[in-house]
Amino acid sequence: MSRVVVAGRNPQDVSSAIGFAKMIADASGSSVVAVALSGGDELGRAVAGIASEAYAISGSGHAPELMLEALGRVAGPDLYAVVSPALKDLTDALARFSAGAGIPMLTEVTEFARGAGGEVTLRRAAMAGRAVAEYSVVPPFAATVAPGRFPAPQPSGTIEVRRLDVGARGPEVLGVEPKRREGVDISSADIVVGVGRGFRSKEDLSLAFRLAELLGAAVGCSRPIAADYGWLPEDRWIGISAKKIRPKLYVALGISGAPQHMAGAMDSKLIAAVNKDKNAPIFQYADYGVIGDLYQVVPALIRRLEELRR
Ligand SMILES: Cc1cc2nc3c(=O)[nH]c(=O)nc-3n(C[C@H](O)[C@H](O)[C@H](O)COP(=O)(O)OP(=O)(O)OC[C@H]3O[C@@H](n4cnc5c(N)ncnc54)[C@H](O)[C@@H]3O)c2cc1C
Known part of the structure; x- marks a missing residue:
């Protein structure tokens, strides 16, 4: 019988993805196998009546390495799918497992359907949630899901949880x-005053900080400012891969308005943008826009606000 493996750091993680695993198992005539880094009896209570095998990992090391090793042990030749909630360590383990096994992997899957020929259709959000991407894959495959997206069936009865002794390999x-x-x-x-690549140096960000001080605002940034240049720490990074903001006013300075950035700023009540390129996408989102050089516009704004304060 083919197997759908559901992986979690603990029983709660497993429960949050077991609904997805069960749906795949029912559609493909597979059995569900649960594996967690911790949990013992609690894991048994969470998966009894849903999974036919349950494993609690025993071993010391980093979570992704331990899970990677465990997946290699429980997957077996009849693997149909390996799934987990979309959490960092588990996504890491599944990605490395799927790369090693040469099977496709998709993250944050929202829909699953099995075709008559055995092929599988998986859907997930694309372009910062504005589109749905559809993929056709031949099992086995790996997939993560938003925790709890597919409701878990009620556990019932009991199941023996086996200990899986794992010695983590891989990078030290x-x-x-x-x-x-x-x-x-x-x-x-x-x-929030957002700063982007329109700023030429880290020192120049003092302009944005002064403006923010006068407005009583916090300073955020686009990805390059935090991730590529390291001018600001990551807790100021706005976007799909970082913080989502919903301020009353977002002032975007020298930010182009890429979809990945706007996914984190789109819910701002008002957006004001300063950009020297009249075709910058940010102006499609902005309620107020200034087409101009931020090195002229921001000092002028600062002067005006300082005058108003006097
Ligand atoms: C998977 C993935 C995830 C990503 N996640 C994020 C994310 O979470 N957050 C994020 O921000 N990005 C993210 N990105 C990157 C994103 O696609 C853009 O590359 C990034 O947002 C661009 O940052 P920017 O607007 O500062 O720079 P640019 O796109 O280079 O824009 C700079 C803007 O400044 C303007 N400008 C230049 N000089 C001046 C001046 N003197 N005065 C006024 N305007 C000026 C230019 O006209 C330009 O519009 C992601 C990308 C990928 C592929």
């Missing part, structure tokens, strides 16, 4: 360094 972690953070919470600010 020499040290762990916390990310640089400033503890700024831009997602709860009423006004």
Whole structure:
């Protein structure tokens, strides 16, 4: 019988994706196999009556490496699918497992359907949620889902949870360094001033910080400013891959308005943009726009606000 493996760090993770695993298993005549990094009896209670096998991993090491090793052990030759909630460590493990096994992987799947010929159709959001992408794959495949997206059936009865002794292989972690953070919470600010690649240097960001000070705003940024240049820490990064903001006013300075950035800023009540390119996409979102050089516009704004303060 083919197998659908559902992976989690703990029983809660497994429960949050087991509805998806069960749906795939029912459609393909497979059995569900649950594997978690922790949980023991609790894992048994979470999957009894739904899974036919349950494994609790025993071993020391980093979560993705342990899970990767465990997946290799439980998948077996009849693997139909391996699924997990879309969480960092699990996505990491599934991606590496699927690459090693040479099978396709999709993240944050929203729909699953099995065709008459055995092929599988998977759908997921694309272009920052504005479109739906459809993929046709031949099993086995790996997929993550938003936790709880597919409701889990009620567990019933009991199941024996087997211990899976795993010795993590792979890269040796020499040290762990916390990310640089400033503890700024831009997602709860009423006004956010966003800075983008229109700024020529880190020092020039002082213009945005002065404007923000006068407006009582927090300073956020586009991805390049945090991720590529490292001018600001990642807790100021706005977008699909980072913080979502919903301020009353978002002032975007030298930001082009890429969909990945706007996915995190689109819910702002008012958007004002300064950009020297009249065709910049940001103007499609902006309620107010200034086509101009931020090095002239921002100092002028600062002067005016300072005058109003006097
Ligand atoms: C998978 C993926 C995820 C991503 N996630 C994110 C994300 O979460 N957040 C994010 O921000 N990006 C994200 N990106 C990157 C995104 O696609 C854009 O590349 C990025 O947002 C561009 O940043 P920017 O607007 O600062 O730079 P640019 O696109 O280079 O825009 C700079 C703008 O400044 C203007 N400008 C230049 N000089 C001046 C001046 N003197 N005065 C006024 N205007 C000026 C230019 O006309 C231009 O419009 C992601 C990309 C991918 C592929």
